[in-house]
Amino acid sequence: MTSDTRIKFPSGFWTGVQQMGVPPHEIARKAGLPLTIIHEPMVTSSQYLSIWQAYSDLIGDTSEAIIRLSTGFETVHFPPTVLAAYHARDYRDALTRMVRYKRLCPPEGLLITEDGDECSIELGWMSKDEPGPAVLAGITLAFLLELGRRGTGRPLTAKSVELSCLPGDVQPLEAYFGCRVQTGGNRNTLILHRKDLDLPFASYNAELLEVLTPVLDQSAAEHQSGNSVTEMVKWFLKRSLPGGRAGIEAAAAELGMSNRTLQRRLHEERTSFKHLLTQVRKELAREYLADPSLDIREVAFLIGYEDQNSFYRAFRLWEGDTPSRWRTERLGETP
Template identity: 65%
Template sequence: MTFHTPDRIKIPPGFWAGLRELGIAAHDVVRQARLPLTIINGPAGVTVAQYFAVWQAYSDLVGDISQGIIKLSTAFDTAHYPPSVMATYHARDYRDALNRMARYKQLCPPESLQITEEGESCRIELDWQRTEQSGPAMLVGITFATLLELGRRGSEQPLTAKLVEFSQPMGDVKSLETYFGCPIRTGTECNRLTLRRRDLDCPFVSYNEELLEILTPALDRTLDERQYGRSMTETVKWIMKRSLTGGRPDIQTVARELGMSDRTLQRRLTDEGTSFKQLLMQARHEQALEYLADPSLEIKEVAFLIGYEDQNSFYRAFRSWQGDTPSHWRAEHIGPNIPTTITLAR
């Protein structure tokens, strides 16, 4: 069972290098996203909302979503990929590469991949970790294009997809159909890439057993540490944040997901100096600040996303957390000069 998702997302230097190949300066993207320039080389990483803002800014600067997807996917040098992605290019075959990509995506949130092989098809659905928000259309398209490029570059075969489904508009669909080599559907219920199952057997000419023997144990150790290295407090809070939209998570539900009794869970939390009620309040508080930092969300939507059916109840809770109203806090913090950090009121 996976418990952990990193709090911050590190944007690999290769992303900025890829933009330079397209003639787009990193600082222009960051300014378009209305974020501090320190995120370009900052080791701390960015929040999910900031990560989505960067991709939306790239989309806005390029203009057409489809062209932005195709240009960045084909221009990106695999040498710039982080080790978690590099390992997939040296897999035994396309199936091995895709499975590695899905596994190691857990090290690079917020994307989450679910792979299903059935009949003559392999379906890959894209979902999001640690947030109920959907990522920008550009990020969805780039993710699917990267998966197809993985097969094309690794096998050195002109592979095509069977079908690509996007939940959002994608610009020039005809261009995307030419790139993916298949029909493109938009406005669907989920984001899904469907491949031919037989293509998964394509061996990779870039297969490097010796390199995988070095990379795989190190990546697996890192993944295991991130999955299980958190305290019970952090683990419970992460589960809460993931479940807030469905209402107020109760201790029985969380304990069941962790494979323990609610009494054992409460005892573990007490040992760490906290309680389930305190963590729920903290989870709602932290998610509220993250959602309010996204100007596209209305206040009533933020209230719903953190489990409040009544907007007035959210206002009262927020005032107790921050000593301010959600609307005034947003006006103070979201503007031309967005702070690099958000501090919770104590």
């Protein structure tokens, strides 16, 4: 995704900040954008990120900016994608819809995984060269919990939260999420109690969903068909490898298609799932090995290998050398 990619901006944002006492024109000016941006349904990727950063700067405290917008956004101003989640059957259905329809509003995407007693939702940026501001990551994750609270009518709490960056005091966010918030890592992740996903939504509206779902599903399919399946699979793999969900079945489910359809689409783009998996592992291995803070075992895990020996064998095939020697030559370190 380039900085001039056109993406849809939620119109309800401007109404929401106005109700919070933050004039939209001040956000536009703070972002260095013309006032007409307030009425533009589509903005560039760089404008999108600038607007969110300007909002955070005007509030002055990132945690406060996250909580105020996540809790202060009235239901009547929800866009159709969020309305479909708010009126879902239960919390699991709502989260599934949020993940699927989030693809209509890049530059961020969501990956959901259920394992044991946990449900993990990780936010990833479509472009590693243009990650979003801390306030956007925080609001995205906070609203997923807020959605569950509003839908179920219960004071749900998270199990844990990880934010890659959070300037300022973390305590207000810990009070909001009801758990510890870790910062300074390389992920933006919300961990929920899996049992909460079975809770029914008091806001369930089958009639409204019958109207919204076909339209949104068609939009999602059209959006997906306009993108390279190769790039979407690579993005999925980069987010999924550490969690062990890097199989073609999981990728197909995430992209809303059958295994056979995914294989066919990749064949049409002259590649295969196996080739992309190897390619992503090679790219990530080089990236992680360039970080001296990661040991070889951690690198092996991060690219989806259960043991270090398997990683060593694969890396020799890729580079003709061991990971430790490859790192030494490039970083000038002793093995």
